[in-house]
Amino acid sequence: MMYSFTRTFYIFPSSRPLRQSLRKEQVVDLNPTSRIAIIGAGAAGSSAAFWISKAKQRSELDVQVDVYERASYIGGRECHFQLHASSTDAFVSSLGSTTVYPYDDPTYQPLELGASIFVDVNKNLMRASKEFNLSLDDFSDEFSNTGIWDGSKFVLVMDTSSYSKSWWTTLKMLWKYGYRAPIKTSKLVQDLVSRFVGLYTTESPRWDDVADLATTFEWDQMNNSTCIDYLTENGVSTAFSQELVDASTRVNYGQDVSKIHALGCMVSMAATGAVGVASGNRRIFENFLNESGANVYLDTQVEEISRVPDSPLWTVRTSSRTEVYRGIILAAPFHQTGISIPSDLADQILHNLITIFTLPSSLPAMTA
Numbered sequence: 001m002m003y004s005f006t007r008t009f010y011i012f013p014s015s016r017p018l019r020q021s022l023r024k025e026q027v028v029d030l031n032p033t034s035r036i037a038i039i040g041a042g043a044a045g046s047s048a049a050f051w052i053s054k055a056k057q058r059s060e061l062d063v064q065v066d067v068y069e070r071a072s073y074i075g076g077r078e079c080h081f082q083l084h085a086s087s088t089d090a091f092v093s094s095l096g097s098t099t100v101y102p103y104d105d106p107t108y109q110p111l112e113l114g115a116s117i118f119v120d121v122n123k124n125l126m127r128a129s130k131e132f133n134l135s136l137d138d139f140s141d142e143f144s145n146t147g148i149w150d151g152s153k154f155v156l157v158m159d160t161s162s163y164s165k166s167w168w169t170t171l172k173m174l175w176k177y178g179y180r181a182p183i184k185t186s187k188l189v190q191d192l193v194s195r196f197v198g199l200y201t202t203e204s205p206r207w208d209d210v211a212d213l214a215t216t217f218e219w220d221q222m223n224n225s226t227c228i229d230y231l232t233e234n235g236v237s238t239a240f241s242q243e244l245v246d247a248s249t250r251v252n253y254g255q256d257v258s259k260i261h262a263l264g265c266m267v268s269m270a271a272t273g274a275v276g277v278a279s280g281n282r283r284i285f286e287n288f289l290n291e292s293g294a295n296v297y298l299d300t301q302v303e304e305i306s307r308v309p310d311s312p313l314w315t316v317r318t319s320s321r322t323e324v325y326r327g328i329i330l331a332a333p334f335h336q337t338g339i340s341i342p343s344d345l346a347d348q349i350l351h352n353l354i355t356i357f358t359l360p361s362s363l364p365a366m367t368a
Contacts, residue, residue: 034062035324036327037065037067037314037327038068039328039331040069040332041071041075042074042075042076044332045076045332046067046075047288048331049292052294053292065292067289067296068300068302069297069298074298117271121270124200125284128284132283134287137275156172158172180237181240184236192222193270198217219263222263223263226261228242230265231265241257248269252267297318301318301319304317313326
């Protein structure tokens with residue numbers, strides 16, 4: 001079996017120390033039918049290892065899990081780095097990082113450009129941060145003074161830093177967009193969230209294909225509609241969609257409401273209770289692997305994944321050795337890994353590229 005993962009949780013088995021790299025003299029004498037390889041030690045790979053460890057506990061399975069990570073750290077995109085654009089060497093060494101200092105100035109608080117927050121309905125991450133005793137930063141106040149810029153002026157300034165200002169902001173929104181647009185959008189978001197939390201229940205549907213899951217949750221229409229078309233069909237005004245909702249989709253996913261599908265659009269609006277781990281969200285994934293009991297091989301580049309002829313088994317070839325496994329979870333952005341895999345599998349993996357630019361710019365002060 002080979003799986004392509006993007007995210008995945010839990011109580012804890014005994015932990016095993018992490019291994020920094022594979023050594024050529026290491027030999028694993030184990031039945032390959034009881035071995036699983038995970039490629040990538042980011043959010044998806046670490047959580048997959050953690051949940052496999054839960055299955056091992058509950059079902060008394062004898063499974064060994066090996067996690068391969070080409071970087072020297074756990075956390076994938078969640079890892080903090082200092083990014084100094086003026087230094088080529090520093091820039092190259094920090095590729096893959098999504099945490100930077102504004103204006104290349106370390107006196108500013110570092111910013112995570114990807115997966116920077118999680119919210120109340122991300123129940124696994126919330127529960128993990130509590131059980132791992134990780135301190136959280138509350139980002140709700142970060143949006144207390146927000147302006148929507150149309151390229152020449154602020155079309156709306158929202159200040160909710162105090163009770164009186166919050167009421168004034170509400171009145172301004174009602175005057176500009178009316179009562180229906182915010183209420184209808186909020187209801188659409190809540191409908192999405194109510195279905196989403198079903199994933200955390202014992203009645204959660206079993207699925208092998210994400211398309212089947214979308215159908216079960218009645219998300220097909222959302223996946224097949226642009227955000228602005230979906231909102232228009234549901235009675236949300238164009239002005240509200242193109243100004244307030246568009247600001248959210250651009251910030252979260254770098255896409256306009258005319259391009260992003262409605263499902264991603266509604267997710268971008270569901271930011272209630274936004275928090276992040278004070279020391280970096282990667283701490284959750286480090287704890288996942290520490291508690292999983294998996295063997296973690298950092299600084300280890302996987303070069304090829306191939307089938308064992310006439311067998312359900314797979315081989316994983318790294319820069320130092322080749323191992324045989326019953327199952328493989330590819331928990332890394334495949335097109336950036338440089339891993340050679342069978343052509344019929346490569347054809348099934350989507351190519352996805354997201355680029356975020358942050359540019360210094362002098363803007364006029366926000367005024368009501």
